[in-house]
Amino acid sequence: MAKSSEPNGKSESYDAQNIQVLKGLEAVRKRPGMYIGSTSSRGLHHLVYEVVDNAIDEALAGYCDTVGVTIHGDDSITVEDNGRGIPVDIHPTEGIPGVELAMTVLHAGGKFDKDSYKVSGGLHGVGVSVVNALSEVLKVWIKRDSKEYYMDFARGITTTKLQVLGKAGAKERGTKVFFKPDAQIFTELRYDYATLANRLRELSYLNKGVTITLTDEREGEKKTETFHAKGGLKEMVQYLNGSKKALHTEILHVDTEKDDIGIEVALAYNDGYNENVFTFVNNINTHEGGTHLTGFKAALTRRINDYASKGGFLKKADFTLSGEDVREGLTAVISVKVREPQFEGQTKTKLGNSEAESAVKTVVNDWLGAYLDEHPKIANIIVEKAVSAARAREAARKARDLTRKKSALDIGTLPGKLADCSLSDPAMCEVFLVEGDSAGGSAKQGRNREFQAILPLRGKIINVEKARIDKVLSNEEIRTIITAIGTGIKDEFEIEKARYHKIIIMTDADVDGAHIRTLLLTFFFRQMPQLIDAGFMYIAQPPLFRVAKGKQEFYAYDEKERDTYIERLGNGDNSKANVQRYKGLGEMNKDQLWDTTMDPERRTLFRVGMDDAVEADRIFQTLMGDDVEPRKAFIEANARFASNLDI
Numbered sequence: 001m002a003k004s005s006e007p008n009g010k011s012e013s014y015d016a017q018n019i020q021v022l023k024g025l026e027a028v029r030k031r032p033g034m035y036i037g038s039t040s041s042r043g044l045h046h047l048v049y050e051v052v053d054n055a056i057d058e059a060l061a062g063y064c065d066t067v068g069v070t071i072h073g074d075d076s077i078t079v080e081d082n083g084r085g086i087p088v089d090i091h092p093t094e095g096i097p098g099v100e101l102a103m104t105v106l107h108a109g110g111k112f113d114k115d116s117y118k119v120s121g122g123l124h125g126v127g128v129s130v131v132n133a134l135s136e137v138l139k140v141w142i143k144r145d146s147k148e149y150y151m152d153f154a155r156g157i158t159t160t161k162l163q164v165l166g167k168a169g170a171k172e173r174g175t176k177v178f179f180k181p182d183a184q185i186f187t188e189l190r191y192d193y194a195t196l197a198n199r200l201r202e203l204s205y206l207n208k209g210v211t212i213t214l215t216d217e218r219e220g221e222k223k224t225e226t227f228h229a230k231g232g233l234k235e236m237v238q239y240l241n242g243s244k245k246a247l248h249t250e251i252l253h254v255d256t257e258k259d260d261i262g263i264e265v266a267l268a269y270n271d272g273y274n275e276n277v278f279t280f281v282n283n284i285n286t287h288e289g290g291t292h293l294t295g296f297k298a299a300l301t302r303r304i305n306d307y308a309s310k311g312g313f314l315k316k317a318d319f320t321l322s323g324e325d326v327r328e329g330l331t332a333v334i335s336v337k338v339r340e341p342q343f344e345g346q347t348k349t350k351l352g353n354s355e356a357e358s359a360v361k362t363v364v365n366d367w368l369g370a371y372l373d374e375h376p377k378i379a380n381i382i383v384e385k386a387v388s389a390a391r392a393r394e395a396a397r398k399a400r401d402l403t404r405k406k407s408a409l410d411i412g413t414l415p416g417k418l419a420d421c422s423l424s425d426p427a428m429c430e431v432f433l434v435e436g437d438s439a440g441g442s443a444k445q446g447r448n449r450e451f452q453a454i455l456p457l458r459g460k461i462i463n464v465e466k467a468r469i470d471k472v473l474s475n476e477e478i479r480t481i482i483t484a485i486g487t488g489i490k491d492e493f494e495i496e497k498a499r500y501h502k503i504i505i506m507t508d509a510d511v512d513g514a515h516i517r518t519l520l521l522t523f524f525f526r527q528m529p530q531l532i533d534a535g536f537m538y539i540a541q542p543p544l545f546r547v548a549k550g551k552q553e554f555y556a557y558d559e560k561e562r563d564t565y566i567e568r569l570g571n572g573d574n575s576k577a578n579v580q581r582y583k584g585l586g587e588m589n590k591d592q593l594w595d596t597t598m599d600p601e602r603r604t605l606f607r608v609g610m611d612d613a614v615e616a617d618r619i620f621q622t623l624m625g626d627d628v629e630p631r632k633a634f635i636e637a638n639a640r641f642a643s644n645l646d647i
């Protein structure tokens with residue numbers, strides 16, 4: 001504040017500029033969530049992505065091939081690139097150096113560079129000024145025009161004006177940004193190495209040829225990793241397929257441009273039953289799909305059907321191959337670079353541009369048509385996989401008819417085990433998926449029957465990672481869940497039909513409970529990911545201990561809390577507090593269950609999120625797939641966090 005209000009002898013436009021700057025930054029600091037989504041861990045990581053995105057923009061424009069990210073000992077960050085360097089000349093109308101403009105004015109980034117692919121929606125692309133506004137300190141070094149420049153800021157306000165530090169080599173170009181996230185803003189200040197590594201790895205796949213390094217300098221965490229994908233998405237599909245058994249070794253890959261849209265697609269088939277298609281627009285994961293995905297699906301279905309009918313695969317069969325059939329066991333990544341993307345949907349991760357649909361469709365049609373003709377061996381494998389999926393689909397159709405949602409009012413068709421609630425507005429209603437009949441019984445008695453429904457689940461849920469859809473749908477528990485929720489699954493999924501806006505998994509706090517929870521999450525992730533995207537999935541958190549003495553009782557959700565209560569109750573006389581460890585929900589009576597786990601006023605719910613769909617897929621593969629060793633390693637490494645699993 002003090003600095004910016006000092007008389008500076010510059011033009012009036014500088015003062016006017018300054019007022020604008022303060023207003024803009026104030027808005028960011030007042031409502032950080034509006035700009036970076038949240039002030040928790042997610043927002044904290046977003047700061048890094050924002051600066052990295054700027055460097056990647058330079059790479060896309062063809063000026064940068066190396067990006068370095070360093071987590072310093074105190075969780076401050078440096079991002080360095082060898083791009084053109086942020087401009088330093090005085091901006092003709094704004095009257096301040098370009099770098100100061102970029103760092104202090106909202107959305108100034110695009111003002112002087114319309115050539116590269118910029119993102120105009122979603123969470124990315126808010127600009128480095130937002131990072132600056134939310135950092136205690138930000139320093140920037142720029143090399144260009146044979147000089148090294150420097151500036152620094154505090155909470156968005158210029159503290160050192162642009163200065164020349166010295167000479168730089170004639171060919172040296174680049175930008176280095178150091179920042180320390182503001183402790184006044186963020187509720188979480190610790191960076192998670194794996195989270196950053198996953199995103200940087202993804203960026204290296206999406207931007208072939210760029211070398212990205214991540215260095216952790218923190219005590220006990222010291223390491224460096226380099227991400228570089230010569231083969232682009234081809235390598236990403238390989239990574240995604242991980243431990244799955246491939247049906248062919250060569251990965252199908254196309255990288256081209258059509259109607260000013262950059263289009264890259266890679267795909268491969270494995271012997272599993274899931275479909276794993278990831279889509280990106282300007283490096284942003286489009287969870288909700290959109291026009292690029294529609295174009296891809298249309299072309300894939302058409303080309304595989306063409307090949308199948310030409311090759312006589314469908315002669316005896318009286319059906320064609322559906323979209324779901326041709327995507328069984330498919331791992332694919334579609335990445336498009338669009339100049340003015342329109343982001344739509346609940347989480348603004350659905351591409352709306354109609355020109356992207358026809359461009360992707362044409363490219364995939366032409367490329368895949370030619371590829372299949374030229375590679376009959378692979379083409380046969382793919383078509384046979386789809387034909388066997390189609391046969392299974394026939395069987396599945398019968399099972400699915402049984403689970404198809406009837407109208408919400410048609411209570412008669414709801415499963416008998418479901419104790420439904422009396423309110424009909426889904427936004428007010430929640431359903432508990434409860435492990436075991438006894439806990440289900442307590443939950444039914446303890447609930448508020450107006451808005452809480454209870455669905456007790458008996459026995460094990462089928463592992464959807466290992467079974468084909470017809471088998472999955474013949475599972476009694478799965479059918480009950482689908483009918484109770486009402487949305488249908490897969491391509492027939494309709495969020496509007498959700499009968500509850502909170503679907504709460506409530507399992508025992510033991511190994512079996514964790515297993516059932518994972519099976520359920522796997523099912524939702526594979527068959528109804530939109531429920532997770534919509535934020536409808538929750539995990540209940542029952543207490544682990546009851547600490548009581550005389551008439552006083554406390555519930556503790558972890559060991560630390562337990563010890564605090566023991567201490568609180570233990571002092572004074574010489575009788576000790578009684579500690580009961582809850583092994584299962586069944587050990588609680590209806591009132592205890594309500595008080596600790598179900599009462600909206602007092603309970604803790606974890607919302608299941610999907611920040612990183614790519615990593616979530618790998619985790620489920622690891623947890624639920626065939627290979628035992630990686631599963632064991634994962635469970636051992638993450639056992640402590642099982643109740644916090646944020647997929």
Ligand code: 0RA
Pocket residue numbers: 051054055058081083084085086087102109112113128175
């Ligand atoms: C505006 C224009 C130009 C480059 C950049 C911004 C730029 C921003 C960042 C942020 C981090 N690294 C960056 N690298 C470049 C183009 C400058 C020119 O035309 O020379």
